[in-house]
Amino acid sequence: MVSSDRSSQPISGAALQKEVLKDAVIRLAGNSQDGIQTIGGFLARLAGRTAQEVMTYMTIPSTISGGPSIFQVRMGTGEVLSAGDSADFLVAFYQHSLESHIDSLRERGVLIYDSDHVKPDLSDKRFIYFGVPITGLTIEAVGGSAREKGKNMFVLGLLARMFNLQIDKLRQLIQERFASKGESVLRNALLAFDAGFAYPADSVLKRYYYFEKEKDEDGRVQITMDGNQALAYGLIAAGVRYGAGYPITPWTSIMEILRSELPKYGGTFVQCEDELAAISTALGAAYAGHTAVTGSSGPGLSLKMEALGWAVMAEIPLIIVNIQRGGPSTGMPTNVEQSDLLQAIYGSHGDAPRVVIAPENVEGCFYCAIEAARIAREFSVPVIILSDQSLATRIEAFPEPDLEKLMITPQLDLAPRGADFKPYPLDGPTRHAPPGARIDGKYPTVTGLEHDEHGHPSANPAIHMRMTARRREKLKKLAASLPRPEIYGDQEGDVLLVGWGSTWGPIREAVRRLRAEDKLVGHVHLRHLHPLPNGLERLFTRFRQVFVVEMNDEGLYGFGQLATLLRGRYAYQSIRSITKTDGLPYKVREILEGVRRLSADHVSTFSLYPNL
Amino acid sequence: MSTATADTPPSGEKLTRKVLTGDHPTWCPGCGDFAVLAAFYRFLEQEQIPHEKIVTLAGIGCSSRFPYFVNTHGGHYIHGRSLPFAVGVSLSRDDLHVFVFGGDGDGFSIGGNHLDHTARKNVNLTYVIMDNFVYGLTKKQTSPTSPIGFKSKTDPTGAIDQPINPMKKLLASGATFVARSHAAQVKHMVEMYRRAYHHKGFSVVEILSECVEFYPGAFDAAVPRKQGQFIEIEEKKHDGTPEDEKRHDPSDEEAAFRLAHLEWPGVFGVFYETQRLTKNELEAQLNQRARERVKGKSDLEILRDTFAKMR
Numbered sequence: 001m002v003s004s005d006r007s008s009q010p011i012s013g014a015a016l017q018k019e020v021l022k023d024a025v026i027r028l029a030g031n032s033q034d035g036i037q038t039i040g041g042f043l044a045r046l047a048g049r050t051a052q053e054v055m056t057y058m059t060i061p062s063t064i065s066g067g068p069s070i071f072q073v074r075m076g077t078g079e080v081l082s083a084g085d086s087a088d089f090l091v092a093f094y095q096h097s098l099e100s101h102i103d104s105l106r107e108r109g110v111l112i113y114d115s116d117h118v119k120p121d122l123s124d125k126r127f128i129y130f131g132v133p134i135t136g137l138t139i140e141a142v143g144g145s146a147r148e149k150g151k152n153m154f155v156l157g158l159l160a161r162m163f164n165l166q167i168d169k170l171r172q173l174i175q176e177r178f179a180s181k182g183e184s185v186l187r188n189a190l191l192a193f194d195a196g197f198a199y200p201a202d203s204v205l206k207r208y209y210y211f212e213k214e215k216d217e218d219g220r221v222q223i224t225m226d227g228n229q230a231l232a233y234g235l236i237a238a239g240v241r242y243g244a245g246y247p248i249t250p251w252t253s254i255m256e257i258l259r260s261e262l263p264k265y266g267g268t269f270v271q272c273e274d275e276l277a278a279i280s281t282a283l284g285a286a287y288a289g290h291t292a293v294t295g296s297s298g299p300g301l302s303l304k305m306e307a308l309g310w311a312v313m314a315e316i317p318l319i320i321v322n323i324q325r326g327g328p329s330t331g332m333p334t335n336v337e338q339s340d341l342l343q344a345i346y347g348s349h350g351d352a353p354r355v356v357i358a359p360e361n362v363e364g365c366f367y368c369a370i371e372a373a374r375i376a377r378e379f380s381v382p383v384i385i386l387s388d389q390s391l392a393t394r395i396e397a398f399p400e401p402d403l404e405k406l407m408i409t410p411q412l413d414l415a416p417r418g419a420d421f422k423p424y425p426l427d428g429p430t431r432h433a434p435p436g437a438r439i440d441g442k443y444p445t446v447t448g449l450e451h452d453e454h455g456h457p458s459a460n461p462a463i464h465m466r467m468t469a470r471r472r473e474k475l476k477k478l479a480a481s482l483p484r485p486e487i488y489g490d491q492e493g494d495v496l497l498v499g500w501g502s503t504w505g506p507i508r509e510a511v512r513r514l515r516a517e518d519k520l521v522g523h524v525h526l527r528h529l530h531p532l533p534n535g536l537e538r539l540f541t542r543f544r545q546v547f548v549v550e551m552n553d554e555g556l557y558g559f560g561q562l563a564t565l566l567r568g569r570y571a572y573q574s575i576r577s578i579t580k581t582d583g584l585p586y587k588v589r590e591i592l593e594g595v596r597r598l599s600a601d602h603v604s605t606f607s608l609y610p611n612l
Numbered sequence: 613m614s615t616a617t618a619d620t621p622p623s624g625e626k627l628t629r630k631v632l633t634g635d636h637p638t639w640c641p642g643c644g645d646f647a648v649l650a651a652f653y654r655f656l657e658q659e660q661i662p663h664e665k666i667v668t669l670a671g672i673g674c675s676s677r678f679p680y681f682v683n684t685h686g687g688h689y690i691h692g693r694s695l696p697f698a699v700g701v702s703l704s705r706d707d708l709h710v711f712v713f714g715g716d717g718d719g720f721s722i723g724g725n726h727l728d729h730t731a732r733k734n735v736n737l738t739y740v741i742m743d744n745f746v747y748g749l750t751k752k753q754t755s756p757t758s759p760i761g762f763k764s765k766t767d768p769t770g771a772i773d774q775p776i777n778p779m780k781k782l783l784a785s786g787a788t789f790v791a792r793s794h795a796a797q798v799k800h801m802v803e804m805y806r807r808a809y810h811h812k813g814f815s816v817v818e819i820l821s822e823c824v825e826f827y828p829g830a831f832d833a834a835v836p837r838k839q840g841q842f843i844e845i846e847e848k849k850h851d852g853t854p855e856d857e858k859r860h861d862p863s864d865e866e867a868a869f870r871l872a873h874l875e876w877p878g879v880f881g882v883f884y885e886t887q888r889l890t891k892n893e894l895e896a897q898l899n900q901r902a903r904e905r906v907k908g909k910s911d912l913e914i915l916r917d918t919f920a921k922m923r
């Protein structure tokens with residue numbers, strides 16, 4: 001999309017060319033303290049406000065200060081499904097940023113670099129070079145000591161000029177963001193931004209880029225946030241007012257948001273001494289009659305498992321958020337992986353059925369939180385929301401939810417209960433009587449011991465069988481109520497790609513490309529992982545091959561975690577696995593390669609079904 | 613724990629021993645825990661707290677079966693985690709009166725860390741540790757309070773690890789009310805319950821409660837009937853008399869540590885009591901400030917405003 005010009009010298013007077021872009025991937029590479037996330041955030045928000053779709057990608061180094069950090073933003077005028085396999089523009093703040101990321105720049109892509117720090121190999125003819133003394137010019141513009149901090153704003157101005165972005169909106173966003181930080185901070189930010197914008201980027205590159213705008217289709221306002229924000233605000237909309245947690249990346253930002261937001265709504269989020277205490281405190285609030293939340297990332301979820309078993313046995317509603325990261329152990333705390341699925345579904349002891357759902361994108365995080373709360377309350381069951389590191393930190397724009405319709409006002413049900421009160425009736429849903437409710441007969445002791453309908457402990461074998469079945473059957477009832485997922489793309493044919501969680505975008509894009517090659521390919525994305533919705537067999541059998549795409553290991557037997565489950569559930573040999581474990585979101589290319597590799601292998605390319 | 617507040621209207625039902633009696637206790641005949649239960653009934657009969665507002669919670673252990681035997685809202689949670697569970701109840705429901713029961717293993721071993729943090733945060737609840745110096749439910753293993761030399765199934769030749777000193781641990785953890793009692797002294801237990809309940813914040817009472825099955829005679833040294841001595845702490849009356857000089861000032865932390873340091877079987881009563889804002893109050897203050905900032909807006913309006921900033 002960018003034509004050749006290797007010069008980094010201003011060519012004044014040359015006629016500027018306008019180049020129209022449908023979408024662009026911009027990767028910013030620097031150090032974590034340079035505030036490049038801020039640039040990405042502004043671009044994302046701007047794109048959201050101007051109804052361009054946006055998706056971002058960011059990595060945070062696990063070392064807190066210093067250390068390399070990148071932010072990739074893909075802005076487009078149509079539907080943006082993934083953060084982009086390779087970058088069209090690379091902004092390099094340092095030599096190490098250049099060296100680590102030049103390979104991610106596509107051929108003919110533009111390298112924008114701080115010529116005060118970076119010396120690119122100009123003889124490499126694959127790229128277009130654009131050196132700007134970012135450090136020097138920022139110092140000049142801002143002066144004094146705050147200068148290093150201004151580089152991100154300078155680059156934002158530079159990009160605004162290159163891409164012909166709406167400068168008034170950007171200045172407004174800067175004002176909103178920095179107003180609370182004091183006048184001098186705001187002034188410096190704007191000085192740096194203006195200096196960047198004043199740099200004659202277009203005359204150097206002899207062109208400027210322009211995002212072609214599509215019509216504002218339905219005019220619905222977009223909001224822009226990351227997946228953890230969407231989860232946190234979704235929980236608030238869902239009527240969750242109490243929770244407890246212990247910090248761990250990348251879950252922490254949810255508890256930080258809830259800690260400062262919930263008091264506005266009359267609620268409380270408690271920082272506990274550990275994850276065992278956190279789930280216990282959340283369960284205490286749930287026992288007391290509230291819809292409560294706890295959360296963590298992989299290792300912390302493991303610590304919560306014993307208490308989760310109690311919640312299953314006592315049938316206490318609870319929302320447990322798990323933001324997956326690379327594991328096991330401390331693993332790769334700032335990388336993405338989908339390797340907690342089996343832990344989420346089967347972790348803990350005994351037969352302990354619980355609900356597991358996974359959002360597919362940032363918008364999905366919001367709606368999963370709402371659904372999790374509804375299911376938890378309706379079925380009196382713990383519900384795990386499986387998000388992941390890439391969703392947690394990625395910013396996307398999506399239509400503003402209709403809060404008028406969605407917002408739930410929590411209510412404490414302290415109505416008196418009659419003498420016949422049974423929390424666990426065999427023929428009906430579980431209904432607890434929280435403390436404060438008068439009971440005309442015996443008061444309940446909510447227990448982790450096996451118990452009868454009244455909640456009385458019992459080790460009677462018949463009761464254990466009946467109650468085990470009861471805890472199982474209520475999830476089957478939930479399964480029956482779930483909508484059968486729809487197939488995107490071809491409704492029958494060669495390959496069905498099955499995914500869950502954050503792989504939604506890249507899988508969808510892969511399907512588009514495969515269909516463009518005249519292959520008959522469909523995509524099913526599962527939000528409900530436990531229980532699975534009914535009727536999937538009718539989808540799977542319409543395709544010769546079913547490839548499950550997930551970011552975890554193929555395991556000892558060659559199948560990823562969801563694939564293992566689906567093969568156990570359906571026993572179709574057509575179900576196979578495309579997996580990876582590099583800790584990075586799927587690239588579309590990697591999925592295409594997986595499809596080609598498996599398709600070429602004829603071992604199990606047969607259909608069990610005569611209609612194909 | 614807090615006093616019964618005016619905003620909890622009495623339910624009208626009189627709390628009698630009969631009303632309060634729950635399941636028939638499953639403890640071994642002669643177990644000290646029976647007396648701890650009896651004293652709890654008596655205390656509730658005296659206080660007449662609205663029935664439905666009383667919550668009894670526990671972890672796992674013989675002693676932790678307590679909630680079944682009291683006819684109030686109850687919870688039988690998991691081993692060692694009853695305190696953080698109770699924190700969730702207390703902080704989200706300030707109208708309730710939360711009592712937590714458990715053993716020495718439950719409280720000092722598997723739940724030891726929770727005890728420290730619940731104490732330092734001064735969460736409003738009352739915690740009763742029924743200390744029998746042994747693991748009863750699992751049938752005689754060494755507990756963190758078993759004395760050196762105690763022969764258990766995990767230390768058949770005698771315990772070798774230094775036991776904790778419960779009073780010192782509780783004092784050091786920042787608890788705002790620390791007391792000690794003995795299951796052979798029902799009147800004393802009722803009094804400790806009463807004091808703990810009327811204390812605002814985290815109140816904890818260690819009650820020596822004999823496991824007749826696995827550690828018989830453990831606390832005889834404090835049972836007068838068995839030639840022991842039950843020495844009660846004499847608290848200062850601030851009456852200016854010379855005798856008062858020698859009496860214990862429960863607000864004096866150093867003096868409390870000195871009492872905790874006395875030779876076995878030590879003394880009984882209130883070691884320490886101080887007033888500090890409870891976590892319940894501190895969180896309420898945060899909420900009040902946050903509510904002032906949103907100026908009476910509805911939940912819907914607050915969230916809508918937040919989203920408006922994300923456009």
Ligand SMILES: Cc1ncc(C[n+]2csc(CCOP(=O)(O)OP(=O)(O)O)c2C)c(N)n1
Pocket residue numbers: 306672673674675676691714715716717718719742744746747748749750755
């Ligand atoms: C996670 C877990 N670990 C171990 C146990 C087994 N267990 C139950 S009670 C107990 C110790 C009980 O001792 P204590 O708390 O002193 O209570 P007591 O029975 O003496 O009253 C143990 C080890 C358990 N239930 N859960």
Ligand code: SF4
Pocket residue numbers: 638639640642643644645674675744748749822823824825826
């Ligand atoms: S085993 Fe010990 S503590 Fe348990 S009930 Fe029997 S006497 Fe009491």
Ligand SMILES: [Mg+2]
Pocket residue numbers: 673715716717742743744745746747748755
């Ligand atoms: Mg014990």
